[in-house]
Amino acid sequence: MSVSSSGSAAYSGSLEGSNAQRGLWSSRLAFILAATGSAVGLGNIWKFPYVTGENGGGAFVLVYLLCIAIIGIPIMMAEVMIGRRGGHSPVNSIKAIAQRDGLNPAWKLVGAVGILAGFLILSFYSVIGGWAISYVGTTASGQLSGQTADAVGAIFSGLLSNPGTLLLWHTVFMALVMLVVAKGVRSGLERAVSILMPALFVLLLIVVGYAMTTGHFGQAAAFLFQPDFSKLTTSGVLVALGHAFFTLSLGMAVMMAYGSYLPKKISIAKTSITVSVIDTGVALLAGLAIFPIVFANGLEPGAGPGLIFQTLPLAFGQMPLGSLFGTLFFVLLIFAAWTSGISLLEPIVEWLEEQKGMNRTVSTLGAGAVCWALGIASILSLNLWADFAPLGFIPMLEGKTIFDLLDFFTANILLPLGGLLVALMAGWVMSKPAMEKELALSPGAFSLWFVTVRFITPIAVGVVFIYNLM
């Protein structure tokens, strides 16, 4: 599958206001695959289990699921709609809509928040992607076979304590991302995702199958699905909200950028729901794969960002053909992270090309290099700067390293803020008839969506913000 150029058989309908040279996704499936490629990534397999563990399990998961359903899906629809209606890179799509519908051009700030967030996220995302690359070697070499939890933990600490190794794999990851982005969305994205996403799903099922044999599957399921509200804190609610945005790639204009390539005839609602359901399914599967191993080995659910790197290798060390499955698993994790990484870099590159007239290769190299350099701060905060908490004087940010701060600030502040702006724009200022036409929903469904973005999302995000600042 490839993205066809406008005017080909797959393209129908008019793309008003769009640049006629732009390619379009070849089919609904192609868009779903690419959007899923962006959504499914380290957020599902690395971050979801560890933030769930840190925030006490079931009640946190419930809030997260509510955030996906009530806030995430409507915002995703709004972003894809803005992108498709604008037909350009996020900033210019908004500018085009503002011109056409008579909005204040300052709304293009939504795109700017997104570009900034993508930049900051990719800088540490690439470091974690690097961990995954390093674990391919660790599993393939067979050094995990029959290891104890302590030994597996020591391998992980060994990796974190070595800035040189971390830098090497971070560099490899960034290079992989830049390679695809430089080639353009048409040749790279779709093909990679259509094979790799289903393969990742199957591999996760295999690990869940193994996790069922540990004898602690029931305990893990209870941990994930039996809410204990006494364990839920206000900051936990903020993390759940932030994670809903992070995992669905919302609030940073990625879905706008991808939506700008979406043919008119395709239903935005159906595709957004499909992407969200797949994304959530992968996260829950990852939880079901990881927590039985945590409990069976007496590990700590709240172990933090290292959780999957301390649990999954243990499972692979014990299961038959573990080295093979383990290697495959980390290869697929790299691919999942790769397709997400591409989508983090894409909006800024698209913007540099369109706005600054740079060619694609130059803008990819420039943006990628700055992001790579910023990643070094995250690498150092895992070892040499591990005790350096630059904003530690703020109670909420106490003890947070640069890496923690980047994660916190992007996922919990910038993305919900970007999402809030999208909701306000769609709910309060964009032309309603134009949105009705773009979304093509039944009147009832449209009203439901409209009320959500107009009232429910802004209130929910606002309340969570205010509670956390107090």
Ligand code: PHE
């Ligand atoms: N959704 C991706 C993940 O879960 C991360 C991401 C966030 C990608 C925001 C793009 C934009 O791994």
